[in-house]
Amino acid sequence: MIRVLLVDDQPLVRAGLRTILDEETDIDVVGQASNGEEAIVAASTLTPDVVLMDIRMPLLDGLEATRRILAGSSPTRIVILTTFDLDDYVFQALRAGASGFLLKDAPGDEIVRAVRVAAAGDALLAPSVTRRLIERFGRRSPASTAPELASLTEREREVLQLVAGGLSNREIAGRLFLGETTVKTHVAHMLDKLELRDRVQAVVLAYESGLVEPGV
8 A cells, every 4th residue: 555645735736636546546645734844744653655745835845845854764755746837946856855746737647657656666757847857957067077977887877878868667678678677777776876766866967967968
């Protein structure tokens, strides 16, 4: 059972999300919060697998709440809810360790899929807007000067580039003529060496380091 915490200052938004998720037999909404402070307490006491987190809220916003919840070794995954006019906040949340984001008006099946993907430890990289966010806000220094990439093998760097392009393990396997299990191993080693939580943070690093350039 996937345990979900809903965080949004609008009761109607929370109610709508709960209605969608309550229809799924493998998802259990274990709590709700209306601001970042409540979210931090709820995440600590309820230990949800996934938090659907709004950005703009009173008392403490979702960005800072995300940072604090993920500051330790919490296995909780956070998916950011946005109206899409807050690109800079979303990017900062991705850097803080969020596993991706959803538009608030996303269809129900997309919301359900996002919860399952996040709970499985993957990242929500499919929407093309994720890449546009990273391209827009990454500082992109030359890759040759990024010491964090020095520990990677040539194959791991290649896999990181393809992950940054939004490719799934299966797509990467096809591109590199490797088995999908082999790709999973390369991804796991890459994340471990770079001390990253998941693929989203890997994408952010790839753009910020200059390993991947905008539009490439």
